[in-house]
Amino acid sequence: MSIIQQHTSASLGDAWRTINIDALDPESSQNFDTTTLHPPLPEISEAEVRQLNGQVRQLLRGGDAEGALRGCLETPVYNGSEGTKEVHLQTVVEVLQSIKASDMTPMLQRIYGSEGGGELLDVLMKYLYKGMSASALTGGPRTPGRMTPQQTGFTQVGSRPGVSNESTSAAMSVLLSWHEKVVDVAGQGSIVRCMTDWRKV
Amino acid sequence: MAPPEVHHLFHHPIADHSFSADRETLAVAKDTSLELYGRVGGAFKLKDELKGHDKTITGVDIAPNSGRIVTCSQDRNALVWEPSPTGYKPTLVLLRIARAATFVRWSPSETKFAVGSGDRVIAICYFEEENDWWVSKHLKKPIRSTITTVSWHPNSVLLAAGSTDAHARVFSAFIKGVDARPDPGVWGERLPFNTVCGEFLNNSAGWVHSVAFSPSGDALAFSAHDSSITVVYPSGPEQPPKAVISISTQLLPFMSLIWNGESEIIAAGYDCEAFRFRGSESGWQLAGTLESKGRPGLGDAREESALNMFKQMDLKGKAKDDTQLKTIHQNTISTLRVYESSGDSVSKFSTSGVDGRVVIWNT
Numbered sequence: 377m378s379i380i381q382q383h384t385s386a387s388l389g390d391a392w393r394t395i396n397i398d399a400l401d402p403e404s405s406q407n408f409d410t411t412t413l414h415p416p417l418p419e420i421s422e423a424e425v426r427q428l429n430g431q432v433r434q435l436l437r438g439g440d441a442e443g444a445l446r447g448c449l450e451t452p453v454y455n456g457s458e459g460t461k462e463v464h465l466q467t468v469v470e471v472l473q474s475i476k477a478s479d480m481t482p483m484l485q486r487i488y489g490s491e492g493g494g495e496l497l498d499v500l501m502k503y504l505y506k507g508m509s510a511s512a513l514t515g516g517p518r519t520p521g522r523m524t525p526q527q528t529g530f531t532q533v534g535s536r537p538g539v540s541n542e543s544t545s546a547a548m549s550v551l552l553s554w555h556e557k558v559v560d561v562a563g564q565g566s567i568v569r570c571m572t573d574w575r576k577v
Numbered sequence: 578m579a580p581p582e583v584h585h586l587f588h589h590p591i592a593d594h595s596f597s598a599d600r601e602t603l604a605v606a607k608d609t610s611l612e613l614y615g616r617v618g619g620a621f622k623l624k625d626e627l628k629g630h631d632k633t634i635t636g637v638d639i640a641p642n643s644g645r646i647v648t649c650s651q652d653r654n655a656l657v658w659e660p661s662p663t664g665y666k667p668t669l670v671l672l673r674i675a676r677a678a679t680f681v682r683w684s685p686s687e688t689k690f691a692v693g694s695g696d697r698v699i700a701i702c703y704f705e706e707e708n709d710w711w712v713s714k715h716l717k718k719p720i721r722s723t724i725t726t727v728s729w730h731p732n733s734v735l736l737a738a739g740s741t742d743a744h745a746r747v748f749s750a751f752i753k754g755v756d757a758r759p760d761p762g763v764w765g766e767r768l769p770f771n772t773v774c775g776e777f778l779n780n781s782a783g784w785v786h787s788v789a790f791s792p793s794g795d796a797l798a799f800s801a802h803d804s805s806i807t808v809v810y811p812s813g814p815e816q817p818p819k820a821v822i823s824i825s826t827q828l829l830p831f832m833s834l835i836w837n838g839e840s841e842i843i844a845a846g847y848d849c850e851a852f853r854f855r856g857s858e859s860g861w862q863l864a865g866t867l868e869s870k871g872r873p874g875l876g877d878a879r880e881e882s883a884l885n886m887f888k889q890m891d892l893k894g895k896a897k898d899d900t901q902l903k904t905i906h907q908n909t910i911s912t913l914r915v916y917e918s919s920g921d922s923v924s925k926f927s928t929s930g931v932d933g934r935v936v937i938w939n940t
Contacts, residue, residue, distance in 0.1 A: 403697075405721055405742075408721060410721075413743065413744070413778075413782075473833075486739075494825050499823070564829055565829065569805075571800045572781055572801075573782070573783075
């Protein structure tokens with residue numbers, strides 16, 4: 377009997393390579409709640425967010441766009457339900473859309489120059505990225521069956537799936553131009569912090 | 578200010594580099610071998626190649642007085658290379674780790690060294706006379722993730738470590754029989770092995786890339802992946818620190834930092850150039866870059882004729898050649914070390930990076 381025949385199909389395969397050894401080690405970081413590494417953050421309820429959003433809208437109606445922007449960036453929803461986070465994101469996007477393109481840079485510079493302003497712009501950056509990912513998602517589920525066969529040339533530009541919604545693409549262009557302006561003021565550091573930070577909006 | 582001394586050794590990332598005390602020998606970790614370069618006139622020439630590891634070398638350190646070289650590697654081993662008349666003799670160190678070794682540094686006393694690892698431990702290694710062998714003791718608690726960097730306190734007992742769990746920690750690495758009992762200081766009074774003297778984390782909590790004690794050992798600085806530098810001033814054992822100052826910058830993250838005196842920090846990283854920070858207990862700020870921009874003979878060496886412009890347009894589809902960075906390093910700087918110092922102040926420091934260059938700078 378040759379040695380080969382003594383092997384079972386399981387031991388000959390390379391399935392053992394895919395065993396997650398970290399799951400078997402009780403000391404491993406996989407079996408460890410990483411949230412305990414950081415101090416807990418205060419939880420924000422939906423009611424609080426709605427009340428705050430009311431105040432922000434009031435400021436916006438009163439013409440104080442900078443105050444409105446500061447207001448919603450000072451209380452980011454780090455610890456809250458998905459719904460709460462979504463509501464706050466909508467408010468931030470609404471404020472951003474209401475600010476004229478020519479006012480963006482001076483306003484960002486004023487915020488950056490003020491006490492704790494760097495932190496506010498980091499929060500803004502997080503909402504910009506969240507806004508962009510959210511708009512991509514609400515563009516409609518892309519099922520392969522619904523995809524039309526790709527046409528050649530430029531004819532598909534107007535009918536790409538996902539951008540059919542006019543308001544989504546408008547919101548996206550606002551977020552993109554804000555993104556550019558924030559990077560001009562707060563530097564690439566703000567993008568890096570947005571990726572690194574464990575406090576997600 | 579004299580221009581920096583640039584040595585382009587090869588086209589391969591340099592994981593770590595170290596100069597000997599007389600600055601005649603440069604050890605460079607290149608892939609799985611350790612290359613030793615000797616100074617010949619104004620340049621460094623390859624002198625020796627030490628092979629012993631079979632995975633990428635992640636750290637190298639030359640002890641200034643004894644001339645011993647320690648290396649650590651992803652193959653989970655550390656080797657001590659003893660200089661002898663016939664060349665360097667390697668000795669294997671019993672690290673007892675199951676994951677890659679990531680970083681190594683000699684203690685100032687040169688009787689111990691610390692090896693950081695992906696196994697969530699720091700191995701403190703010392704020589705055991707009876708067995709004629711380098712053995713290790715593990716610093717384990719409360720490390721939750723890979724150790725990326727370590728740095729020794731001037732008293733050779735305290736060790737600072739940075740980790741991917743976003744904490745910078747200060748431990749006691751006191752080994753009975755090797756160390757003299759340390760004087761009580763701001764970090765603690767009684768310091769048995771594995772005492773945690775401090776645990777620090779900044780707001781956004783990025784991975785820690787580099788840690789360093791100030792020359793007096795009474796302050797700790799660390800850089801993290803959130804493009805920030807944090808300086809901690811402890812007030813005494815079991816008490817909250819006097820001041821924790823965090824500076825978020827507009828730049829990309831810093832991979833390495835050193836102190837220059839008590840009021841200056843030099844840091845470099847993904848921006849491919851070194852930056853200066855100045856401050857004290859009351860506050861720190863970015864003071865600018867150490868690179869003098871617009872050096873002669875960089876970029877504008879080529880004649881800007883119309884013919885040349887159209888030639889470039891035709892060949893490359895653009896008139897300007899923008900494939901070169903304006904900095905000396907053409908890629909991330911991964912290690913920054915003191916090269917020459919008098920007392921506490923650094924007069925020259927060296928950097929190495931992903932671009933295969935070692936550069937010696939004047940502060």
